[in-house]
Amino acid sequence: xKALLILLFIFxxxxxxxxxxxxxxxxxxxxxxxxxxxxxxxxxxxxxxxMTDATGYFSLARVDPDDSLVVDHVAYGRIHVAAAxxxxxxxxxxRRQDRLLSFTLVDYSTRLDPPPPIRNMFGExxxxxxxxxxxxxxxxxxxLGLVQFLAKTMSYPAExxxxxxxxxxxxxxxxxxxxxxxxxxxxxxxxxxxxxxxMKAVLSMPxxxxxxxNGKTVPVPFxxxxxxxxxxxxxxxxxxxxxxxxxxxxxxxxxxxxVQGKEIGDGLQGFGIKKLEAFKGKAATDQFGEQxxxxxxxxxxxxxx
Numbered sequence: 001x002k003a004l005l006i007l008l009f010i011f012x013x014x015x016x017x018x019x020x021x022x023x024x025x026x027x028x029x030x031x032x033x034x035x036x037x038x039x040x041x042x043x044x045x046x047x048x049x050x051m052t053d054a055t056g057y058f059s060l061a062r063v064d065p066d067d068s069l070v071v072d073h074v075a076y077g078r079i080h081v082a083a084a085x086x087x088x089x090x091x092x093x094x095r096r097q098d099r100l101l102s103f104t105l106v107d108y109s110t111r112l113d114p115p116p117p118i119r120n121m122f123g124e125x126x127x128x129x130x131x132x133x134x135x136x137x138x139x140x141x142x143x144l145g146l147v148q149f150l151a152k153t154m155s156y157p158a159e160x161x162x163x164x165x166x167x168x169x170x171x172x173x174x175x176x177x178x179x180x181x182x183x184x185x186x187x188x189x190x191x192x193x194x195x196x197x198x199m200k201a202v203l204s205m206p207x208x209x210x211x212x213x214n215g216k217t218v219p220v221p222f223x224x225x226x227x228x229x230x231x232x233x234x235x236x237x238x239x240x241x242x243x244x245x246x247x248x249x250x251x252x253x254x255x256x257x258x259v260q261g262k263e264i265g266d267g268l269q270g271f272g273i274k275k276l277e278a279f280k281g282k283a284a285t286d287q288f289g290e291q292x293x294x295x296x297x298x299x300x301x302x303x304x305x
Contacts, residue, residue, distance in 0.1 A: 023086075158193075250280070
């Protein structure tokens with residue numbers, strides 16, 4: 001009789017498991033390390049969520065075979081995973097890196113001779129293996145405040161303008177748990193003082209609002225692309241750089257008018273920003289007249305197309 005009961009239990013186990021809608025699993029990064037405090041929930045369902053523990057483990061009371069899971073972490077991003085009838089699952093959260101809106105610094109070219117080969121001041125620097133964000137930390141004065149800070153802080157290097165050097169410098173950095181800037185690295189170099197100008201600006205940034213996951217602050221990485229663009233001289237008196245101009249807060253110009261605060265959002269009409277260009281010194285006053293005396297950040301909006 002005991003043997004019969006054991007056999008009955010064994011043969012009825014699959015049916016009992018099929019009726020149990022509980023779901024469990026683990027969440028790991030691409031190196032196979034467990035990720036703590038990942039929020040796991042069922043897509044479009046209102047019966048709560050769970051958080052992974054220090055081993056990456058999670059469990060949900062109910063997941064139907066055709067449900068999809070939402071796996072979300074502020075420093076890793078968000079993915080959807082189909083349950084596909086499974087009851088246990090190992091989930092890998094892919095690594096990405098969030099990219100801030102690119103920033104362009106415009107000045108006059110003062111090139112006299114053909115430019116020599118570009119010198120890389122930082123060499124080839126390994127990109128940090130960090131991950132992207134869904135809800136990133138924020139600069140205290142907002143995204144446009146960050147652009148205004150960069151425009152105020154940076155100048156076109158005289159050596160770069162003299163040698164007609166144009167292009168992009170890309171820098172990565174981490175906003176740590178306290179909102180401080182850490183681990184800045186030039187990941188795309190231009191040389192001729194451009195790398196140093198970008199590095200100087202990032203290192204002088206004030207503290208940010210840190211990212212938060214599961215009620216705790218977490219370090220989050222960013223990538224910032226900065227474009228250096230030169231215009232032809234408008235007159236023989238045009239000079240390179242804007243180092244002689246006292247630092248001041250540049251004004252925003254949208255659709256030919258100086259705008260600020262809510263006027264920027266109203267002027268964009270929900271289409272977002274396509275490009276931000278900073279003009280300083282003579283390049284600003286030649287282009288915008290008296291409006292450009294403090295420097296100008298020209299906003300080009302996206303179009304309906």
